[in-house]
Amino acid sequence: MAAGAAGLPLVSSLPAQTRELASEATVLTARGGFALDENRVRFFSKAVKSPFKVMVIADTHLFRDDDRGEHHRQYSARMARAYNQTRHFKTGEPTNPEKGLVEALHVAKAAKVELVALVGDMVSFPSEAAVEWLSERMAEAALPYLYVAGNHDWHYEGMEGSLEELRQTWIEQRLRPLYQGQNPLMEAREINGVRFVALDDSHYEILPEQLEFFRAQVRTGQPLVLLVHIPLYAPGRSVGYGCGHPQWSAATDRNFELERRPRWPQAGHTEVTMAFHREVFSTPNLLGVWAGHIHRSSLDVLNGIPQIVTDANATGAHLLAEFLPAVG
Ligand SMILES: [Fe+2]
Numbered sequence: 001m002a003a004g005a006a007g008l009p010l011v012s013s014l015p016a017q018t019r020e021l022a023s024e025a026t027v028l029t030a031r032g033g034f035a036l037d038e039n040r041v042r043f044f045s046k047a048v049k050s051p052f053k054v055m056v057i058a059d060t061h062l063f064r065d066d067d068r069g070e071h072h073r074q075y076s077a078r079m080a081r082a083y084n085q086t087r088h089f090k091t092g093e094p095t096n097p098e099k100g101l102v103e104a105l106h107v108a109k110a111a112k113v114e115l116v117a118l119v120g121d122m123v124s125f126p127s128e129a130a131v132e133w134l135s136e137r138m139a140e141a142a143l144p145y146l147y148v149a150g151n152h153d154w155h156y157e158g159m160e161g162s163l164e165e166l167r168q169t170w171i172e173q174r175l176r177p178l179y180q181g182q183n184p185l186m187e188a189r190e191i192n193g194v195r196f197v198a199l200d201d202s203h204y205e206i207l208p209e210q211l212e213f214f215r216a217q218v219r220t221g222q223p224l225v226l227l228v229h230i231p232l233y234a235p236g237r238s239v240g241y242g243c244g245h246p247q248w249s250a251a252t253d254r255n256f257e258l259e260r261r262p263r264w265p266q267a268g269h270t271e272v273t274m275a276f277h278r279e280v281f282s283t284p285n286l287l288g289v290w291a292g293h294i295h296r297s298s299l300d301v302l303n304g305i306p307q308i309v310t311d312a313n314a315t316g317a318h319l320l321a322e323f324l325p326a327v328g
Helices: 024-030 067-080 097-109 127-141 163-179 208-219 271-280
Strands: 033-037 038-046 052-057 114-119 145-146 186-191 195-199 224-227 286-291 298-301 305-309 321-325
Touching: 033 052, 033 127, 033 305, 038 163, 052 097, 052 145, 067 127, 097 127, 114 127, 114 195, 114 305, 127 163, 186 208, 195 208
Parallel strands: 038 321, 052 114, 114 145, 195 224, 224 286, 286 305
Antiparallel strands: 033 038, 052 321, 186 195, 298 305
């Protein structure tokens, strides 16, 4: 299957806040077009001077654990069984999450990627053993990488505390090494003039400081790619594409009992999250959005901006992205 998109928003039609963030010149040079072929995507941009590749990996759902996890068993039991045996995304043969990650890193190495983007739910719960195993594989691969958390990476089901508190706790206690000294909630990495902006939306909301960080990235005028674990709302999508979904609220939360977590708020998303969603899809220098969480490949195009969800790496799936100079 292949798809392409064109159609740049006119700067004059953008909200005032966004309008001041980018010039006409940026609009005309940053976004060209893109092509999607199975799990390979190509972005064309006049701002890209020399071609390069990025590997996107999400939803590996590693579940390795050992004696150190014994006292957390009551919180990890369900997810420890969730993805033990999977089917390979291409062959349908039995496989498993560890094989999935090794395979994706092998492809990344062979493709000589400039960056591996780990886009959340790399582990099914934050066991020492799984995080160590992942850190070791990343060190062995010796490829630059960035990591942003998913909703399972820091979640011990049934543990007391708000999602924001639990995220902070387990980032500090377990996931820290994966961030390699970067800010866990927001990071930007520049490669050949393209800025890869990773924001943690793993509890479905965007914090005010993350919105400010995103705006600062937009103001650079450079081409951007946004990486989030939970996809942004797109028309016709379920609340799973939950960041900015107008129906996301306590009334539509079907999994809070199963996942043993606080129910989504009655009032739905915060104003900040809704503003973030509006601004993302009005950003002239945004080439695209990459996400995971859904465990299925999908493409939505909003206002000419593609959002690509990659299939679960627990099945070996991954997304290989190429950035190429625009033709003509
Ligand atoms: Fe997820």
